[in-house]
Structure formats: structure tokens, C-alpha cells
Amino acid sequence: MLFLLSFSQFYAQNTLPYSSSETNIHSSHASVAGGNACSFSVVPPATINGVNITATSSGVVTYPSAFSSCNGAYVTPTSSIHMGSSGPFNYTLHFTPAVNNLVFVLTAAGHTNNETFIFNTNSNVPTITSSGSCYTTITGNTIYSGAGSPIGSDGGGGIFTVSTTTPFSTLTITGPGGEAGSLMALCASSVGPVGCDAGTVAPQLSTTTITSVCYESTVNLTSITASNMPTGVALAWFTGAVPTAANQLTPAQAAVAPSGTTYYAAFFDSVNNCYSPPTAVTTITQPVTTPTFDPVNPLCFGDPTFELPILSNNGIYGTWFPSINTTQTTSYTFIPFNSACAYEYTMQIEVLNDFDFDVIHYCSDNDFIMEIVPLNKSFDIANATFNWEANSQSVGSNVTFNATSYMNSSPTASLPITFNVSVTNADGCTKTKPITVSSIYCGIQKGISVNGDELNDSFDLTLLNAKQLTIFNRYGMKVYNKDNYVNEWHGQANDGKILPDGTYYYSIEFDDKSPKTGWIYLNKQK
Numbered sequence: 001m002l003f004l005l006s007f008s009q010f011y012a013q014n015t016l017p018y019s020s021s022e023t024n025i026h027s028s029h030a031s032v033a034g035g036n037a038c039s040f041s042v043v044p045p046a047t048i049n050g051v052n053i054t055a056t057s058s059g060v061v062t063y064p065s066a067f068s069s070c071n072g073a074y075v076t077p078t079s080s081i082h083m084g085s086s087g088p089f090n091y092t093l094h095f096t097p098a099v100n101n102l103v104f105v106l107t108a109a110g111h112t113n114n115e116t117f118i119f120n121t122n123s124n125v126p127t128i129t130s131s132g133s134c135y136t137t138i139t140g141n142t143i144y145s146g147a148g149s150p151i152g153s154d155g156g157g158g159i160f161t162v163s164t165t166t167p168f169s170t171l172t173i174t175g176p177g178g179e180a181g182s183l184m185a186l187c188a189s190s191v192g193p194v195g196c197d198a199g200t201v202a203p204q205l206s207t208t209t210i211t212s213v214c215y216e217s218t219v220n221l222t223s224i225t226a227s228n229m230p231t232g233v234a235l236a237w238f239t240g241a242v243p244t245a246a247n248q249l250t251p252a253q254a255a256v257a258p259s260g261t262t263y264y265a266a267f268f269d270s271v272n273n274c275y276s277p278p279t280a281v282t283t284i285t286q287p288v289t290t291p292t293f294d295p296v297n298p299l300c301f302g303d304p305t306f307e308l309p310i311l312s313n314n315g316i317y318g319t320w321f322p323s324i325n326t327t328q329t330t331s332y333t334f335i336p337f338n339s340a341c342a343y344e345y346t347m348q349i350e351v352l353n354d355f356d357f358d359v360i361h362y363c364s365d366n367d368f369i370m371e372i373v374p375l376n377k378s379f380d381i382a383n384a385t386f387n388w389e390a391n392s393q394s395v396g397s398n399v400t401f402n403a404t405s406y407m408n409s410s411p412t413a414s415l416p417i418t419f420n421v422s423v424t425n426a427d428g429c430t431k432t433k434p435i436t437v438s439s440i441y442c443g444i445q446k447g448i449s450v451n452g453d454e455l456n457d458s459f460d461l462t463l464l465n466a467k468q469l470t471i472f473n474r475y476g477m478k479v480y481n482k483d484n485y486v487n488e489w490h491g492q493a494n495d496g497k498i499l500p501d502g503t504y505y506y507s508i509e510f511d512d513k514s515p516k517t518g519w520i521y522l523n524k525q526k
């Protein structure tokens with residue numbers, strides 16, 4: 001294969017036909033020693049005979065005019081590559097698929113001193129031969145050209161072939177630069193695939209889009225197959241649009257390739273070190289959604305109705321852990337179902353302090369009064385609301401309730417009666433208790449019958465808040481007395497002996513009203 005290291009037309013005496021298989025090629029005719037002619041030169045990026053060619057460089061520029069050396073024997077065309085005019089240079093050509101036996105034309109090399117050109121490939125160290133040159137020597141993979149050429153002449157030059165034992169996909173030319181630089185041109189007729197089983201057709205893949213697994217940021221490119229893979233080659237993966245050894249992934253790397261970028265698949269002939277044209281594959285990182293929920297207000301202690309939603313506001317189903325506990329502040333984690341690619345979500349739900357109350361009973365002006373009182377100062381009664389309910393109807397909303405008045409005004413009400421008493425504290429939490437009332441009598445009984453039937457078995461002053469009770473017999477002798485009396489007298493004397501049946505007299509003292517006196521009849525009823 002022949003090449004001219006150039007990027008424009010190559011002009012000479014006769015114009016040659018333009019090949020339909022060569023694109024981005026510039027043409028001309030040159031008379032070359034030994035009968036060789038480079039009729040077409042390449043301007044990368046280009047595709048020549050099924051080979052894709054690109055170039056990277058430093059220290060080189062494009063030369064605007066054609067130039068010849070060795071008395072016009074070797075000609076580089078307009079827009080050839082001007083190497084080393086300002087110092088060291090590096091010029092790299094990339095070929096897909098791999099090539100071999102490339103030929104280039106060199107002109108304007110050196111004058112007083114040689115200019116140096118070192119050739120390397122990604123296959124192995126190349127061998128350089130020449131079909132004609134002047135003022136030039138070749139040592140291994142290096143050309144030295146120009147030393148000894150007369151002042152005023154066009155310097156050294158010639159036509160050279162670069163060969164390796166196996167095809168190569170990258171050719172690099174480096175050197176320190178020279179007196180004024182040198183010109184090179186790639187000969188298009190030397191470019192073509194060489195002994196490459198990878199073929200010239202891009203892989204037909206099972207898919208050209210692959211998405212990462214949920215929570216992962218990599219994809220397994222090796223899961224993709226090709227339906228048209230030639231025999232004796234492998235499907236290889238690359239990070240660049242031009243497959244090279246430098247951007248080729250190992251199978252292990254391809255199995256965990258970072259997602260969110262484009263990769264390229266090509267058939268790789270490892271024997272001939274060449275590649276087919278590539279096919280692009282788009283990789284996508286599967287987005288992971290964060291579930292969203294409405295905020296939860298603090299819960300009332302023991303709220304039996306509270307539930308957490310199993311569907312988030314943005315449509316993610318899942319379950320909560322741990323189980324709902326409305327007796328203490330707890331952090332709950334929402335765990336999405338496996339079908340959803342979503343993060344877990346944690347929220348803390350505050351449970352308000354519990355509160356409690358009791359209902360006390362007492363008599364006031366012969367009315368039976370019930371009153372709500374906080375237990376352990378668990379709520380502020382001044383900021384609470386109340387509801388008294390009987391027979392599913394609200395009958396009161398104050399902290400106290402007059403049961404005597406209610407019974408007297410409700411013809412259908414009868415004893416015993418149950419009131420549902422509700423307290424709502426300042427946080428809006430409600431607690432309800434049933435209170436059953438069997439008697440609303442607030443007078444002082446006239447007798448006791450101590451027979452164990454639990455009816456009038458004792459002198460009951462439970463609702464009267466008695467400070468002290470004193471019992472006298474009919475002779476005026478004190479036989480019994482008790483401070484903070486409730487219902488302890490059932491006919492016994494202070495010494496515990498049972499008093500005889502008969503009429504006795506009492507004196508009751510109160511903290512909040514005047515003393516009361518009267519009589520009571522004791523009947524033990526055997």
C-alpha cells in the first residue's frame with residue numbers, strides 16, 4: 001500500500017481518474033524514480049477503500065503549496081503536512097480497519113543537517129524501505145534526510161514504504177524538527193484493509209440502547225450480541241468512535257462500563273490486529289426516584305385510626321417499617337416494592353404526650369353533680385373543651401354536669417344511666433370515658449338495715465364531703481365518731497361492738513357549709 005502524508009490535491013503532469021471508493025482525496029500526477037507514482041493524497045478525516053482515517057498532531061501545520069525535491073523527482077501537493085518548522089513534532093494517523101505497507105512522499109528535508117523522522121505503530125516496530133530518494137539514509141524505523149544537499153536546492157526527499165509483520169491501526173511519526181521543517185503526503189492508493197477477518201460491515205447489534213440496573217451506574221455491554229459476526233473474530237467495545245487499542249475495553253471493563261455515555265462496538269481480528277467499522281450504543285443510567293409524602297402532623301397518643309399511605313405522592317408503592325406505634329415518637333422507613341426504582345424514605349412521626357381525667361361526684365344543694373378533673377396535671381383544664389353525652393345525644397359542654405337537673409328534665413331517662421364523657425385538650429386530642437350513675441340521691445337517709453344486701457347497709461354520706469360524723473344514743477351519749485367520714489358507720493360503737501336497734505342522733509360537720517343534725521333508725525334485721 002502507498003501513502004502520501006498530505007491533506008490536499010497532489011499535482012503533476014497528468015491527472016488520474018477519481019476513484020469512487022476514495023473520499024476526501026486530492027489528486028495529481030508525479031514522476032517518481034523507479035516508476036512509482038502517488039496520484040491521490042488523503043485529507044483526514046476520510047474513508048479510503050473502506051478504511052476510516054483520522055489524525056491527531058502537534059508541531060505540524062498545513063503547507064499551502066506543492067513542493068518538489070531531488071530535482072523534481074518527488075512532489076508533495078498543495079496542503080501537504082509541514083512538520084517540525086518550529087521544533088519537535090508528533091503526527092499520528094488512526095486507521096479502521098488496520099492497514100500495512102503504507103507509502104509516503106518526503107520533500108524539503110534539511111540542508112546543512114539531517115531532519116529526523118521516527119516511525120512507530122501500535123502493532124510492532126516498523127521496517128522502512130525506499131524506492132527512490134536523495135540525501136537520505138534509513139536506520140531501522142528512522143529516516144535521516146537532507147544533510148549535504150546544496151544550499152539553494154530543495155533539500156532531501158524520496159518515496160518510502162512503512163511495513164510491519166502484522167497490520168496496524170495507529171501510525172505515529174515524531175522528530176525534533178529541523179532547519180525549516182519538511183513536507184509529507186499520504187498516498188491514497190496505499191490505503192486499504194489488509195488480511196482482516198473483521199470485515200468492512202459494522203456489527204448489527206441486538207440493541208443500540210442499554211439501561212443500567214436500578215441503583216447501579218454501570219451497564220454490561222457484553223450482554224449485547226451481534227447477528228452478523230464473522231468467524232474467528234470477537235465483538236469488542238471502545239470508548240471512541242474510531243476503534244483503537246488505546247480506547248478498547250477489556251471484557252471485564254465492558255461488563256461494568258459506566259453508564260450515561262456512548263460506546264462503540266466493532267468486530268476485532270486479534271490475529272491481524274484490525275477492526276470493522278463500529279456501531280454506536282447509547283447507555284442510560286436508570287433514574288432513581290425519591291418517594292414524596294405529605295407531612296404528618298403530631299399524633300394524639302394512642303390514636304387508633306392513624307395509617308401511613310402505601311402509595312407515595314409520585315406514584316411509588318411500598319411498605320413501612322416498623323409497624324405503626326401511636327404510643328411513642330418513632331422513625332418509619334418506606335421501602336419501595338422491587339418493581340419501583342426508588343430510594344427508601346424515612347420520616348419521624350411525633351406522638352403527643354398522653355393525658356387522662358377522672359369524673360368525681362358530689363352533692364350541691366341536694367343536686368347530684370359530676371365534675372371532670374385532670375389526672376397528674378396532664379392537661380390544662382382552662383384550655384380544654386368537654387362534652388357530656390347520653391343516649392347518643394350531647395347533653396352538656398361544661399366541666400361540671402348536673403345529673404339531677406338532667407334526670408328531672410328528661411322524662412325518658414332512667415337509672416342506672418351511662419354518660420360518655422369526652423375531653424379535648426389544647427392539642428386537639430380527645431379522650432372519652434363511660435361513666436355509669438346508679439343513684440343521684442343527695443339527701444341524708446333516715447335509717448340503715450345491716451343485713452348484707454348492700455342496700456342501706458351503712459350510713460352513706462359519700463356525696464356530702466363530711467368533715468366529721470358523731471353518733472349519739474337516745475340518752476345523748478356519744479357512741480361513735482369519725483373524721484373525714486364517708487360511709488363507715490353500719491351500727492357499731494367506737495369500740496367495734498354492735499349497737500342495739502333503735503333511734504340514734506347524728507351531728508355532721510362540713511368544710512364548706514353549716515353543720516347538720518338529725519336522727520337515723522338502726523335496724524339490724526337478722
